[in-house]
Amino acid sequence: MSSIISISGVTKTYATGFKALKEINLDIERGEIFALLGPNGAGKTTLISIVCGIVNRSSGTVTVDGHDIGRDYRAARSLIGLVPQELTIDAFETVWATVNYSRGLFGKASNAAFVEKVLRDLSLWDKKDSKAITLSGGMKRRLMIAKALSHEPRVLFLDEPTAGVDVELRQDMWAMVRRLREDGVTIILTTHYIEEAEAMADRVGVINKGEIILVEGKAELMRKLGRKQMKLELRAPLAAVPDGLSHYSLELSDDGSQLTYTYDNQSDRPGVASLIRDLEAAGIQFRDLDTKNSSLEEIFVSLLRQEP
């Protein structure tokens, strides 16, 4: 059994009647970093909350390391650490008390040395006797991470881990994620930034409107998603793309005044320079040029178009 989490046929309809998840099937492999990528409202938090036991699923089954999250919830949940999206913390407890409480809640014997290590790794040791209410936003987020790691989880969920987080914490967090992965911890993070999925994940699942649109290795996905477009405003309209340029994927606007070149910015030879040389050779002049990454929205649109 290689997958550590297996989600099959999971749906969620909230009490309001809103269908947040439609038939989710997803397997997370042991030891991987998996990014769940999707726009706000896609259902990322709902899906994570179901696996962690915070939200009841409407149908389907989920197993964590072979343990059903319903029948065998103790075994399933004790493997999981969760860092939620919102900073929700009991403000009046000290850092030390809060983190030890989390460890006890998950049924682990107290272990001051381990908790100290977690706090030191997250630069929280100096604050161990401070109340949560006195911590800055960044420190609070570190505390949430410390709570999730306090009981030595085998699977760590990070819900939008870098939303509103400063550069230093972001880097610390990525360093921590890599260390955990080396220890064999499986990490699932949600994000609505492609760059974040790109920087961290081994595999990426794209979710939109409660459906997983595709699951792909990162390299493969970036090849699909990492496309760039260059728009050229022509001095004189063209009737058609000249034959000599047909090996480029060029698109001519209806009035012939604009050429759009779509290329893969991950490739070693994106062909921008050669296209410009060839345009010159063909005597085609342009007034202006503009390049841009395809936005997440455009990517979703194109992915949705590809899917039958």
Place this chain on the structure above:
Amino acid sequence: MTLRAAPNFRAVWAIYRMEMARAFRTVLQSIISPVISTSLYFVVFGSAIGSRITEIDGIAYGAFIVPGLMMLSLLTQSISNASFAIYFPKFVGSIYELLSAPVSYLEIIIAYVGGAATKSIMLGLIILATAALFVPLRIEHPFWMIAFLVLTAVTFSLFGFIIGIWAKTFEQLQLVPLLIVTPLTFLGGSFYSIHMLPGIWKTITLFNPVVYLISGFRWSFYGKADVSVGVSLGMTLLFLAICIAIVAWIFRTGYRLRN
């Protein structure tokens, strides 16, 4: 199989300890405020009314009101402790951790209700000690006195827990104690014997469950009761059973805890 059935005692202990730590953090407030209010009751009721009513059922008025005073605080504090303890994490969102932890509903309830009940029992004993400074006390049935104290604290902590789960706003959290429990307690014979009431009111009062608690509790002190002790005990257990039934239903449905 055995592993997954194993109860998570460490979680119960962690929650209980956290709840107790919360009380000890505000230890001055938790001790001083009942001491002051008890003293005030003695000044107002004991001295002012006590000069008119010297004794009831052969018990000095000041001593007569002690069990009622303890019950009054026990009921209101059990409810407010337990309802707040579970409402607060719901309100700030930190309940996610409880819901994602390998704990059963039963363990959650034992920990929270145990914490709330312990606090209100301690409060009851503080009131008792304060009262002893003002009036001579005697406790004829110490076992039953402790039994009524614990049963009432647990029952009303459970009741508070239910309110805390049900409440969606702070207003709702305070509504039940304010509109129902406080009037029932004041009309429950804390400061008088229900035999002193005119005919029809005496009958109406018998529908007030608090009457049975106070009567039974007072019997454990002085051996005198408004209604028979067996009935008092029965009513207390009945109310406990009702609370347990509601909580069991919450277990099964996940009512207002999990979406």
